[in-house]
Amino acid sequence: MNKIIMGVAALTLPCAAFAGAYGDMFKNGHLRFDYTPQEISALEQRAAEELDINLNFLAAIPADKRDFTNTVRALEDAYTSYWFVPKNLSLLSYFHQNADVREAAANLEAKGVDKKLSVFARKDVYKALKEYADTKPQLNHEDARLLAKWLERFERAGMALSEKDAKAYAKLNTERLNKITQYNVNLNNYKDELVVTREELDGLGETYINRLERTKDGKYIVTLKYPDYNPFMSSAKSEKARKSLQEKFARRGGKENVKLLEDTVELRRKQAALLGFKRYPDYVLPVRMAKNYETLEAFLKNLQKEVTPLAQADIQAYLKLKEETTGQKADEMTAWDLPYWSNQYKKKYYQVDDDKIKEYFPTDKVISGMFEVFGNLFGVTFIKADLPTWHPDVIVYQIKDKKTGELISNFYLDLFPRDGKYTHAATWSFVDRFELPDGQMQTPSVVIAANFTPAGNGVPSLLEHSEVETLFHEFGHVLQMSMATSKYATLTGDNVAWDYIEAHSQLLENWAWQPQVLKKISAHYKTGEALPDELISSLVKSKNVGVAAAFLRQNFLGQYDLALHTAAKRVDSTQLYSQMMKDISGIPMTKGTYPQASFGHIMSLTDPYDVGYYVYAWSLVIAQDIFSRFEAEGLFNAELGAKLRKYIYTPGTVYDENEMVEKFLGRPYNDKAFLKSLGIN
Template structure:
């Protein structure tokens, strides 16, 4: 049970209320402080680990929270001027830090320490990992290149930072919007319309539908009129056309930077530090899974096609094929008819407050933690909740997290976790406590009902909390090894692991209650929900493979002029088996693929790759030992979460599993049992 606390949270408070001028001043102060520290290192005449590498790492320990907060505000603040100032601060900080990593006068003393094999061998494992990681970072930022080449690399990287920030800001700021009548939205439940903005023209009331998830997803799942779904798809894919040339430029610049560093492609450069290591391994994984999914996807397409043909025949209209805008609607219809399962029925049992408490209870029990909700916290918006995290056994403080769960104008429009402060060791040996924020865009409360989640939303909540506690449960001395440094093709595994709890009947019955009656979810409904788990999994996973292969097509190419929009349309139709029709052909569907400039370039494959590990950990330890086994949760915290990015992920999994992971549980989890 989560308790409430009416006092300030333990640990140094984070200041979220900033004016644009204060943000600019904070960024300038950080840049000055970081340059000063690098000047000190450059001046070292007798460099050691302590006065050189540890000096730079302590700087990161000391500044990461302030840096994270002022750059985080671009995703959440209601004031556009603050968001713009936050974006500008991020660009200034990233540009300055990139230049610092290219300073040859700093690299010389650092390299002197790295070249002292005896001194490195005497370090403990985390300090040695820090030194090795720093060596790689300097090399990957051009140290070792001649001055002119390094200057060109800096020019390219500076422009890439600006392109990425602009691309993401365009997505956050520019929502699509359609006005549709009740008839055009036939099939949507009454609560979809409750409290929705309207306009009346020619005597017809029309409702505003945007591209935010709570608007778009239900409409694409439930709107009976094909023309409505087609128009919504077109609206979605016509957003942010200005992002297409930005993406085109980013692909070209990334390839140029990789070649300056001696790599043939950007993917080779990126994957060097990942578990996959090579683009060939990623492509082999994705193409192999695509082939295995083929028969399952064929079956699902046949079922959807039969339903659409019947609909067209009943309407006296010609059947012209299955399109992208049909996917959610007919997949949902198959699920409803085969399992007598309605999303509208299911969500009545998932009021957001009750679900959040239930999910937090799961994490408390699984990870041996205790959560305390803080009343009246100093946060960036009234919707935000703040929680303290304590060890369940004893009275040790762990950190805190924030929940910002509902959409609003200008806010980041997907779901993610933003680390706000890394856990690390202070110079006096005391602990700097970590903090993280979860951002989501779940349906808001309406005048008729509280905020109700779909089961997919519940899975999303479990997933994102996995990132939160990966960050909070890391126990490293250096902020450098926080969540952001975990190998990208493992970082999704801890979040995907906890998704499994959302399919366990005993777990669902603990917190799923009807928002009006308080009655627990019926066992029959749970059984139908679980039975439908892998309905549509063939096509869903092909869609994930499409995104991964599109990403690799852009970043493993040697052609700097690959057409990013045309390649998107071509590959989507080939891999997902669904035509874009007139709504997507040659459009800006790639323009809102935020992952490509949000840190997942050449790495979108990680979502499926990491599922191999999460499925194995769940089946081989948690399911086998029992979901309530405290020792399993503690083993997981110690071997998987606590090392953060200070240890290779494969070593962590081998220690937790007692062997190397394999793919059997993963194939079974997506309906491809061997």
Template sequence: MTAVTSHPPAKGTVLNFALSADDINASVDRIIAEAKATFDAVAAQSNPTFENVIVPLASRENKRSAEYSVITFLQNVSTDKSVRDASTEAEEKLDAFEIESMMREDLYRAVHAVYKNKKEIEALDDEDRRLVEKLEQQFQRSGLALTSDKRERLGEIRKRLSELGIKFGRNVNENDGRKTFTRDELAGLPDSFFDSRETEVVDGVEKFVVTTKYPDMIPVMELARSETTRQQLAMANEQRCPENVALMQEAIGLRLEAARLLGYKTHAEFILVEKMAKTPKSVMDFEADLRAKLNVLAKRELSEFEERKRADKAAAGEPFEGLFTWDFRYYANLIKELKHKVSNEEVKQYFPMKQVTRGILDVYQKMLNLRFVKVADPPVWHPDVEMYEVWEAQGDAFVGHFYLDLFPRDAKYNHAAVWPIRPGFAKSDGTHEFPVAAMVANFPKPTSSAPALLTHSDAVTLLHEMGHVFHGICSLTKWARFHGTQTEGDFVEAPSQMLENWGWEPSVLRQFAVHHSSGEPIPEDLVKRLVAAKNEGAGLFNLRQVFFGLFDMAIHDTADGKVDVKAIYNQLREDVSLFKNGDVDTWGMATFGHMMGGYDAGYYGYMWSEVFSADMYASRFLKDGVDNPKTGMDYRKEILRPGGSRDASVSLRRFLGRDPNNKAFLKSIGLDID
């Protein structure tokens, strides 16, 4: 890999994350004051044109993007509670201001005048014309065609929804579950799991502390032989944040009220107009068809799980009472080991984080014709964070930079995600603003006996999230509004999902999977076994995704708003995913952040976009060769570069040379259906 650590950050690319609470508060006041001045000037135009109305509004979006993103990002990563609190409050204040601004009739009149000037619109290029159309649509969806009283109520709803979403996310970040177990209760976990682990003395017995953060939760759910242990940790996770149940319940009612004010029957109907799917019926037909096909696989897999658990219970002299949600990962992992001789513990030895990260970055360098430079002593928000510059592989053209924040810590965002900290856009002087992205994850830390070791699933997650990073880095649009991942919501995951396939390519795995102590490459036989086990449990795993999508639609495609989020979640999970909940009261939806973080009426998009990702991979990369430089550049040009500046369907057709279909996806999970 060509990444080096030889120089400080490139001039003009550094963002300031060393903000105090006072800095954040001052920035918010300045951002709002500057925006008000821009809006007032635009609204005062007597002869509205693209240049004096649309350009100032879009330029304001360009300018505010980086500062706004840094300010609101810090609530997810800062170790200083005062900064996290200020960041949360800043997001609430800035979001409220944006909502209020989109309700200004004078602004809308100016935008609408430009939109109605067909002669001027026809003279614009495609991206400028799309910009005008999206601004017009945004104002309309903000209620500017409503009467003043209804518009005022819509503004109140939007502000409250923003507050609810921020509170919900903050609760999830800061309220991890924890349990204590003896070594015997954690039988099945490797010795490395206990290295440097916190202990407590409970009733005179030393116990190990296990949290619901991923590096603790997943190994226990996969490896702990005690069903009671798995159940207790699962319950600790699903009984977190009880206050979030009411927040979600309130949000659902408010979303429906807002949709009705705007003339839609349901919130899902309102949301889907702007997606590729367009209608709730399209989504439900998609989910129903997929569920029926997946059940063919899932029923067969379930019988294997049941047979294995019956045997375990018989050996222990205990009654078999069925399969429960806390059994899924354990028996999926156990059967994978038994059938394919694939042990996550064995595989981890060949996935040291340092080498895997470097190897995955190398994959992206080669595919996208880029060059990465690791920055020495970077100005970042925590010592664990790494910063990389991105350059064109040939020549000295700078492209952007990104950050990697990969290890867990207290009060940090506790899943894996990418923040587009600064979008790229064309500046008024003819130059281009360089994009910035930050990946935040929670992979296992090093222990006293071994470096940080990833599961193969972790490596695939890293590939996926880096896909989001480079969607942002490689995008080249005139306006920030369309940069990178600002595509239709049911396409945004497709580029990242497509890159997950590299994690199953033997030739790619051998490039970076090496034993952490001996340096020996991963054995060919282990790679074969790992790939052979790829679709083990695919039916049940994907049914779980269908369940999440159906839950989302059940609470958002309702015309009366009479939903009980907890009851619907628990009932649908049993019905769709085929595992029992048990008789303990839980509220798993209280940590289902997607429902409060922008994926409302959109979770189906994960499976929807899987169809596109599988088609892109099989039809181009698998056919032409994963290392084919022309295919990589076609992908960069037709999928990544346009961002949301054109419809995703256009980008797909140009890359594939035809309309997409689902054949490759069904085949990829073991279903050859004509």
């Protein structure tokens, strides 16, 4: 039997790719979500067994029989048909309605990543790739790029390590994955709340107040979920109540997460040292656009230098307003005062009332308007589809090419909070686009999970403008994950350089500030009236109010992430956070808190935000440069939109990311447009 199989090595794998466990994730051609906890674990185990059989088969092919199909393509297909099983199923830990399914899915995440990394520890598979690569095959660009990416993955995983060091590396890796998993379980399951009186809700709108849950004695419960937290911090007049809520918010995750974070950073440093790198960033950055520590440090510090004067001026203006309003001396801005006085400043000097503006942004209207704007720009349509979901709140759309009618992706919207659900806003792909063995393309399936205010007490779900901006941001990820056109999953989805991945999302935020767009996406929930011109004018004028301070906070988190991972020995992450927050953002960390316990970005199993939080700033510089062309040539310029789709949203990482941006712009990108957007010449 083995001889027969070997004879058809160039044609098939013993466990057919995208059948087996992968195929069982689909029903009638669509993803299913009706799993039992036991089935989730069993499905991953079966997928892992199939992967091992296929890799063993691949590695056993004689060197003189190797070709692209039976080595590189076979590896790609074997790996892809495995990886999307745990990737897809583990996402259910973030939002499935069944707690037992969430728990099983959460356990699966570490298994999937561990198995994934074990592939890159297989020297026999690396040897097979090298045997083929050493023949110096003449390949087309896409196939050559795939081979290069696979070699890079194996070489960065330490194929040159001795057997002793390889075992030590594997042990460190298992410890790291377990700690990251527990950190996220702690964060997702963390619960606390603030019980307040009606008087302590002064400043908040009736819509907000009426949807809050009540205690038995009639008081109000404010949770740490964003739809409760953000409006309270920006509008509640009671400083005491804001301080209490902010303290609770900055302790999310619990003290155990502080230790888990510090342990993880130490494990990453030890792993990098085993691979021959002096510092962990020296391992991470060569495959990013930043390339090295020195370039990244200079980038962050230069932007800090440019933006700090604006941020300091903003903070002084807020402190002055506080003094004028309260009659009390205000020497220092605090974390619980900043959102409130920033909001009051906007209201007083720009007539921006977030609660009033919110009434013009019913969620359904915003979504339909967003579809119209970007559908025309990118040449696509959005059609509601009756597909299986994991919760009744979830809505599904199919994205199709406007000219050809070709199905581009299935797009899921899960927008409202519930117990056990991921507490931020984020976008993930369940499965990416790639070529199946029959030549057909796998349809991507992408989800936005958010925590917007749900409908209640006769009022529909309404979005603050900041949430509109968030929705546009996440939608940029949806389009990038949906539109990538490579034959290979390794070159699509979120496999682009990590400091490029936020460019697609931050770019679309710009349209959320354009008067023409604001008209299209607004309709007062009672009258149907579009957002009035005077409110649009005030809103647009307020765009940069507080932005410098917010950017400095983001810059601080990027520098904190970098410093934490650059340290030569274990650091006190709370002390470092406190020092750097004050030095960079100008806002002191609230005493008795440990915000890094909820810094989930740098503790992700699937997304490499470790030494990666800076990507928001890096990508923003690129995004603003790209948007400058639309400012000059037309916001709804369909020809420019087609070029945007071609060079920015569809290439994935088939081509170098710097090259694609330069092709769209006609020159290398720079930070001039970004600084100009803040009012800095």
